[in-house]
Amino acid sequence: MLTMRFDVYGTRYEEKESRYIRRCYMTLRNRFNIWLTGLIERRKKKRFLAGLASAGRNIHLCRGYSISSPNKLSIGSNTWIGENLFAKCEGGLIIGNGVIISRGVEIWTANHNYDSEDLKSLPYDRRFILKPVNIGDNVWIGSRVTIIPGVSIGEGAVIGAGAVVTHDIPPLAVAGGNPAKVIKYRNQEVYEKLKSEKRIYLDIEYDYDVSTLRKSEYLKKYGK
Numbered sequence: 001m002l003t004m005r006f007d008v009y010g011t012r013y014e015e016k017e018s019r020y021i022r023r024c025y026m027t028l029r030n031r032f033n034i035w036l037t038g039l040i041e042r043r044k045k046k047r048f049l050a051g052l053a054s055a056g057r058n059i060h061l062c063r064g065y066s067i068s069s070p071n072k073l074s075i076g077s078n079t080w081i082g083e084n085l086f087a088k089c090e091g092g093l094i095i096g097n098g099v100i101i102s103r104g105v106e107i108w109t110a111n112h113n114y115d116s117e118d119l120k121s122l123p124y125d126r127r128f129i130l131k132p133v134n135i136g137d138n139v140w141i142g143s144r145v146t147i148i149p150g151v152s153i154g155e156g157a158v159i160g161a162g163a164v165v166t167h168d169i170p171p172l173a174v175a176g177g178n179p180a181k182v183i184k185y186r187n188q189e190v191y192e193k194l195k196s197e198k199r200i201y202l203d204i205e206y207d208y209d210v211s212t213l214r215k216s217e218y219l220k221k222y223g224k
Contacts, residue, residue: 091130096137
């Protein structure tokens with residue numbers, strides 16, 4: 001219980017102490033909520049990654065993703081998957097090492113059967129046509145890109161924002177548009193030099209596993 005106190009001018013301290021206690025309470029509550037939210041997200045991510053066909057280390061998975069058949073999905077190390085990813089993985093999806101996927105990307109590995117000779121209904125029937133998608137190492141996919149079934153994106157390629165990828169993209173190509181077309185190619189000499197030095201962006205700039213593992217466990221597991 002707060003006591004009544006006055007300073008030399010007769011100023012009342014009770015109200016000041018009440019405001020201070022309220023501020024402390026709000027600060028502690030906010031910090032607890034942040035900690036709890038982070039804990040829930042880490043556990044959710046851990047359960048999700050455990051259900052994949054394979055998963056590397058240092059995978060950052062942003063909120064809002066919708067991924068079907070995660071047991072058909074493989075994700076490499078040092079990979080960023082942005083907010084609101086939609087991935088239909090029934091046909092098989094491989095995401096390589098060092099891949100950056102921006103927000104709002106859609107990846108399809110299955111499509112409705114709409115054009116077969118034995119079509120059962122209109123506009124399509126209940127059957128699905130499955131085709132795998134393969135995204136190579138060190139690919140950067142811009143925001144709101146759509147990738148259709150059966151596409152392979154070569155190592156080191158860059159896909160511009162809003163592109164619709166309907167066919168294979170060669171390694172080191174920079175592509176954009178609807179349908180996506182090759183605009184130019186990256187400098188292969190620079191790429192190979194950085195690759196040989198293992199200068200992968202998420203590995204040298206961010207390491208999310210360090211923040212979720214004790215340092216001793218991290219050193220024991222990865223040796224660095």
